[in-house]
Amino acid sequence: MSVAERVNRQWVLARRPQGQVRLEDFARRDASVPVADLAAGEVLVRMMMFGFDPAQRGWMDDRPSYMPPMAIGESVRGSAAARVVASTNPAYPEGALVRGLFSWQEYAVVARAGEAAPVLIPEGVTPEEALGVLGGASLTAWVGLKTVGRLGADDTVLISGAAGAVGSLAVQIAHLNGARVIGIAGGPEKCRWLVEDYGADAAIDYRHEDVAARLAALAPDGIDLFFDNVGGETLEAGIAHIARFGRIVLCGAISGYNDAEPVAGPRNLARLIAQRAEMRGFILLDHLDQVPAARAALETWLRDGQLRYRTDVQQGFEAIPATFLRLFSSASQGKQLLRIE
Amino acid sequence: MSVAERVNRQWVLARRPQGQVRLEDFARRDASVPVADLAAGEVLVRMMMFGFDPAQRGWMDDRPSYMPPMAIGESVRGSAAARVVASTNPAYPEGALVRGLFSWQEYAVVARAGEAAPVLIPEGVTPEEALGVLGGASLTAWVGLKTVGRLGADDTVLISGAAGAVGSLAVQIAHLNGARVIGIAGGPEKCRWLVEDYGADAAIDYRHEDVAARLAALAPDGIDLFFDNVGGETLEAGIAHIARFGRIVLCGAISGYNDAEPVAGPRNLARLIAQRAEMRGFILLDHLDQVPAARAALETWLRDGQLRYRTDVQQGFEAIPATFLRLFSSASQGKQLLRIE
Numbered sequence: 001m002s003v004a005e006r007v008n009r010q011w012v013l014a015r016r017p018q019g020q021v022r023l024e025d026f027a028r029r030d031a032s033v034p035v036a037d038l039a040a041g042e043v044l045v046r047m048m049m050f051g052f053d054p055a056q057r058g059w060m061d062d063r064p065s066y067m068p069p070m071a072i073g074e075s076v077r078g079s080a081a082a083r084v085v086a087s088t089n090p091a092y093p094e095g096a097l098v099r100g101l102f103s104w105q106e107y108a109v110v111a112r113a114g115e116a117a118p119v120l121i122p123e124g125v126t127p128e129e130a131l132g133v134l135g136g137a138s139l140t141a142w143v144g145l146k147t148v149g150r151l152g153a154d155d156t157v158l159i160s161g162a163a164g165a166v167g168s169l170a171v172q173i174a175h176l177n178g179a180r181v182i183g184i185a186g187g188p189e190k191c192r193w194l195v196e197d198y199g200a201d202a203a204i205d206y207r208h209e210d211v212a213a214r215l216a217a218l219a220p221d222g223i224d225l226f227f228d229n230v231g232g233e234t235l236e237a238g239i240a241h242i243a244r245f246g247r248i249v250l251c252g253a254i255s256g257y258n259d260a261e262p263v264a265g266p267r268n269l270a271r272l273i274a275q276r277a278e279m280r281g282f283i284l285l286d287h288l289d290q291v292p293a294a295r296a297a298l299e300t301w302l303r304d305g306q307l308r309y310r311t312d313v314q315q316g317f318e319a320i321p322a323t324f325l326r327l328f329s330s331a332s333q334g335k336q337l338l339r340i341e
Numbered sequence: 342m343s344v345a346e347r348v349n350r351q352w353v354l355a356r357r358p359q360g361q362v363r364l365e366d367f368a369r370r371d372a373s374v375p376v377a378d379l380a381a382g383e384v385l386v387r388m389m390m391f392g393f394d395p396a397q398r399g400w401m402d403d404r405p406s407y408m409p410p411m412a413i414g415e416s417v418r419g420s421a422a423a424r425v426v427a428s429t430n431p432a433y434p435e436g437a438l439v440r441g442l443f444s445w446q447e448y449a450v451v452a453r454a455g456e457a458a459p460v461l462i463p464e465g466v467t468p469e470e471a472l473g474v475l476g477g478a479s480l481t482a483w484v485g486l487k488t489v490g491r492l493g494a495d496d497t498v499l500i501s502g503a504a505g506a507v508g509s510l511a512v513q514i515a516h517l518n519g520a521r522v523i524g525i526a527g528g529p530e531k532c533r534w535l536v537e538d539y540g541a542d543a544a545i546d547y548r549h550e551d552v553a554a555r556l557a558a559l560a561p562d563g564i565d566l567f568f569d570n571v572g573g574e575t576l577e578a579g580i581a582h583i584a585r586f587g588r589i590v591l592c593g594a595i596s597g598y599n600d601a602e603p604v605a606g607p608r609n610l611a612r613l614i615a616q617r618a619e620m621r622g623f624i625l626l627d628h629l630d631q632v633p634a635a636r637a638a639l640e641t642w643l644r645d646g647q648l649r650y651r652t653d654v655q656q657g658f659e660a661i662p663a664t665f666l667r668l669f670s671s672a673s674q675g676k677q678l679l680r681i682e
Contacts, residue, residue: 058615065615066585231611244407250614265606270572272622273591274399274406279620281613 008033010075011104011320017060021328025060026076026321033107043092043110045082045118047102049313051131052078052324052336053165054252066283075103076320079136081127082108082118097121099130104320106340125299132335133309134298136284137165140251141227142294143287145173148280149225149249153178156219158238159200161229163190165335166251168198169298170227172307175199179225182218184211184234186330197308211237219243222275227251236266239277248279310334316341349374351416352445352661358401362669366401367417367662374448384433384451386423386459388443390654392472393419393665393677394506395593407624416444417661420477422468423449423459438462440471445661447681466640473676474650475639477625478506481592482568483635484628486514489621490566490590494519497560499579500541502570504531506676507592509539510639511568513648516540520566523559525552525575527671538649547575556582563616568592577607580618589620651675657682 007030014027038044056078062069070077080102084092092098092110100118102108110118121130132138144166145151157174161167162183171194174181183194184204191203204214215223215237222243228235229252242248272279284291301307311334314323319338326332348371355368379385397419403410411418421443425433433439433451441459443449451459462471473479485507486492498515502508503524512535515522524535525545532544545555556564556578563584569576570593583589613620625632642648652675655664660679667673 066617235610236606250610252611252614263608265577265608265610267604267606269576269591269606269620270593270622272620273593273624274622276407276622276624276627278622279610279613281611281615281617281619283614283617286617 005032006107007031009106009317011317012073012075013060013070015072016062017057021057021060021325023321023325028318031105033109038086038088038109039111041089041111042087043084043089044086044107045098045102045110046085046107047080047082047105047340048097049081049127049131049340050078050104050320050323050338051080051135052327052338053137054327056324057328066285075105077101077103079131081121081130092118092120097127097130099127099135106317122299127339128311128313128337129302131337132165132311133169133302133307134295135165135335137335138169138298139291139294140284141166141170142173142298143284143290144227144249144251144282145170145177145225146294147287147290148282149227149247151177151179151225155179155224156182156221156243158182158184158215158219158223158226158241159229160184160227160234160238161252162194162198162200162203164229167227167229168193168309168334169307171198171200172301174225174227175201176301176306182215182223184230193310206234212240215241222246225249232263232265236268239266239268239271242271242275242277244275244277246275246277248277250279250281311337314338346373347448348372350447350658352658353414353416354401354411356413357403358398362398362401362666364662364666369659372446374450379427379429379450380452382430382452383428384425384430385427385448386439386443386451387426387448388421388423388446388681389438390422390468390472390681391419391445391661391664391679392421392476392478393668393679394478395668397665398669407626416446418442418444420472422462422471433459433461438468438471440468440476447658463640468680469652469654469678470643472678473506473652474510474643474648475636476506476676478676479510479639480632480635481625482507482510483514483639484625484631485568485590485592485623486511486518486566487635488628488631489623490568490588492518492520492566496520496565497523497562497584499523499525499556499560499564499567499582500570501525501568501575501579502593503535503539503541503544505570508568508570509534509650509675510648512539512541513642515566515568516542517642517647523556523564525571534651552578553581560584563587566590573604573606577609580607580609580612583612583616583618585616585618587616587618589618591620591622652678655679 010029017025081099084096098118157179159170163185181200182202183200186207191205194200194203202218224243226238226248312332323338351370358366422440425437439459498520500511504526512524522541523543524541527548532546535541535544543559565584567579567589653673664679
């Protein structure tokens, strides 16, 4: 094979965001990528589509977490769907589509194996579906409700951030399992999605309604399972209405992700004692053994037309940081994606 | 049997406490008690000693909890040791000592059976031991650590309110199970008890030390099990140092019991996600099946001289409300008890 190089466009972390993440926290850089001379088992992939997730914001801070902090000057960690353009590994044939945790660059050489290795995208599944309705956010919703939250068909389930990428799947998974579902979202349009498209029994518009009063009316016997993506005041309202032996699953806390100073916490944690309730944080990575079953269930529902999903697909490599910032505005209208060309 | 009546001194709840509980919230009343004409199975007991617990303060508020709120004008619910003075029930022979959940009155007719019925105090156990080292606070510590908290010998355990009735037993139970124990208490004297008397490996004086800084130094690998009696800022400090997959057991939140307005909650609950930690409230009543094993273990340790316990025994029926108020001051020097005469 001849040695050749190509330009590898990258977006790197220029500095650690302070509070609200900004465009200036990122920098464009051109590197090079070997297009031949792959070592045995290595695979060269070219990114097709990136998926964006609020958790990426957390990885940018220099503090211990479930993943090492991103390094300054390196391309920004993130999910992507990619095409295999050269391969010495029969598990990844040339032309195949894969999805995995890559970074904000055009090409990558993959040498990983094991749990974190990219996975093949099945025939008939688009990159948009692989990163969206069948992606990590949906698997997170499934695992959080079923494995961590022990979802039951008799449960009254509360889901915050219910119009988001994780939340909208959580609403549907709870509904398809027979539970009664109350969703919290911002604005009348998103609340309409919850009820009309996702199967929620009721929706609460936190921007225009008194969440606590609506919860008292909608769930007089309390919330059996609260899947929280928001934290802060929303979490406090859910705790106030938790049922005896209720479960609170902490999936995210987007209300605080961009605050330099931590926001006030729920003032009513003693309610967990009176109600003998539990609260548990989780991340998908601890439950990878559940992923095949979750993915199979989601694929079946998708094929049967039972899953609805919104994506917001931006265009072009240069727009990557601006697209990431859409997550933290009200601009995003569904799972945030970007097609490279 | 002849019909006769005796004066039954009582302390009743005169009004619901607003914020800090006060002497004026209680009123003395004389009722009467039948000393004969017991129905079949009934037992007349005379109180010997009362035990006091911060949870009683919670029962005085008119809000749903794990027990019905106390009623205005009725004698105040509380634990006591009593002697059987008349009986038609062979399970409770005349002269026997019992302990149970009674109320602030001199006599009571017991007709209860089942789980909430008074239990006989074994030969050789004093009322002080029955209400103290073998009482509900100690059983709560045992169940909270072992059943709810899944205490392991390799755990680093943090206990707040560690010099109190529950906390001092929790420190000893964790220590006797082989765990490494850090206790938090107020003042150098109580901190000395923790290490010298109860077997704690380290003590933090929250009045004079920076709890977070001390925790960082004492538990660089984090806290595996946090048994919290305090809530508020103490809970926040423990969350900040929780280990991966750590467990937080919420036993009480005395820092907020007397506040009319709820105190600020921990601002760092998102830490439970990053650490995949759980937080669980519990009460002893849900774990009565564990009580025989717990009591047997405690009795064995007590007999073997392995348990240390402090009691603060006040005197006289008239002093009951003032004794209860000692719980919320720094006056109490151990499990708060009162001998009736």
